[in-house]
Amino acid sequence: MKLRILLADDHEIVRRGLCALLQKHEGWEVCGEACDGREAVEMAKQLKPDVVIVDIGMPNLNGLDTTRQLLQHDPHFKIIVLTITDSDQVIREALDAGARGFVLKSDAARDLVSAVEALQSKRMFFTPRVNDLVLAGFLDKGHAISRNEPPNLPTLTVREREVTQLLAEGKSSKEVASLLNLSTKTVETHRSNIMRKLSLHSIRDLVVYAIKNNIIQIQMPPQMQRPTETTVA
Amino acid sequence: MAVRILLVDDHPIVRQGLRTLLEGRSGWEVVGEAADGLEALDKIESLQPDVVVLDVTMPRMNGLEACRLIQQRQQVSGLEVLFVTQHDSPQMMREALDAGARGYVVKSNAARDLLEAVEAVSQHRMFTALARSAQVSG
Numbered sequence: 001m002k003l004r005i006l007l008a009d010d011h012e013i014v015r016r017g018l019c020a021l022l023q024k025h026e027g028w029e030v031c032g033e034a035c036d037g038r039e040a041v042e043m044a045k046q047l048k049p050d051v052v053i054v055d056i057g058m059p060n061l062n063g064l065d066t067t068r069q070l071l072q073h074d075p076h077f078k079i080i081v082l083t084i085t086d087s088d089q090v091i092r093e094a095l096d097a098g099a100r101g102f103v104l105k106s107d108a109a110r111d112l113v114s115a116v117e118a119l120q121s122k123r124m125f126f127t128p129r130v131n132d133l134v135l136a137g138f139l140d141k142g143h144a145i146s147r148n149e150p151p152n153l154p155t156l157t158v159r160e161r162e163v164t165q166l167l168a169e170g171k172s173s174k175e176v177a178s179l180l181n182l183s184t185k186t187v188e189t190h191r192s193n194i195m196r197k198l199s200l201h202s203i204r205d206l207v208v209y210a211i212k213n214n215i216i217q218i219q220m221p222p223q224m225q226r227p228t229e230t231t232v233a
Numbered sequence: 234m235a236v237r238i239l240l241v242d243d244h245p246i247v248r249q250g251l252r253t254l255l256e257g258r259s260g261w262e263v264v265g266e267a268a269d270g271l272e273a274l275d276k277i278e279s280l281q282p283d284v285v286v287l288d289v290t291m292p293r294m295n296g297l298e299a300c301r302l303i304q305q306r307q308q309v310s311g312l313e314v315l316f317v318t319q320h321d322s323p324q325m326m327r328e329a330l331d332a333g334a335r336g337y338v339v340k341s342n343a344a345r346d347l348l349e350a351v352e353a354v355s356q357h358r359m360f361t362a363l364a365r366s367a368q369v370s371g
Binding site: 010011012013014015016017018019020021105106108109110112 | 243244245246247248249250251252253254317340341343344347
């Protein structure tokens with residue numbers, strides 16, 4: 001029986017690349033593709049894949065919250081998180097959310113097959129840097145945090161985190177309500193609670209908060225990144 | 234019409250995805266790949282593509298710098314640059330066009346826009362499409 005893999009990434013180009021990579025492997029099948037976390041959760045419930053590969057930076061529901069929701073639904077899901085960054089905070093959140101694999105997108109062509117093979121054999125897979133953190137005792141039980149409780153947002157509920165992401169993405173309360181099947185009034189209540197709990201005073205504050213806590217990700221233009229070495233002939 | 238394409242992106246997975254899209258078109262050939270702007274400049278010289286599909290954010294040399302150098306050096310007559318990037322920004326698009334690109338599409342809509350974009354730029358027509366506005370200009 002083929003190993004069934006669900007892909008979740010908001011870029012179709014990336015999903016095509018991942019499909020092409022994974023389907024070369026005999027015995028593996030990409031059983032579905034989702035373009036955001038919300039769709040990924042629904043598809044996983046229906047398709048019951050063996051492995052779910054989740055991009056961290058997706059609209060509507062990011063990869064970390066997707067991981068939490070999937071594992072809340074069924075703790076047996078095996079999840080690999082794909083990310084463009086291996087910052088300590090992201091690594092910690094992915095591990096605490098319950099991911100069993102952590103692969104950098106830049107290294108996906110090299111590492112993803114090994115990651116899926118590891119999860120298929122009931123092992124975990126992390127990029128070398130994450131392995132170092134694990135060996136350094138990062139997952140010491142003394143510091144363990146509940147899978148359902150994001151370490152940097154102890155006061156927000158799962159629903160409040162969802163609303164935070166959608167508002168930070170620029171959606172109105174009405175649009176958020178439509179996406180989450182809630183009334184606008186309920187969304188407004190969540191919004192007030194979020195702002196109060198986090199001591200925020202404006203949507204701009206909320207956006208900054210969401211970026212700092214990896215609820216949404218932004219792409220920096222090349223001029224704002226570290227200078228790269230260039231050679232002009 | 235035969236089109237020779239060089240893919241330039243620092244993520245092999247993205248290059249693979251672009252390749253699967255482009256190689257479906259009869260007569261189009263992905264002649265090579267590069268992982269940054271410097272490697273792209275080398276490969277342009279050796280592979281003589283018609284179109285360079287170029288990412289913006291890359292190590293060693295980003296796409297904007299590479300595009301400027303491509304225009305300066307004129308290594309291949311008639312070579313056109315098409316940016317395929319995450320930056321869904323009118324400002325970035327303007328910079329790309331000022332650097333000499335003929336086209337600009339956003340990765341989130343690449344599956345929808347890429348083929349039309351490559352076709353247009355290979356015929357020296359401009360093609361730009363941002364995700365945030367539904368407008369496509371070509």
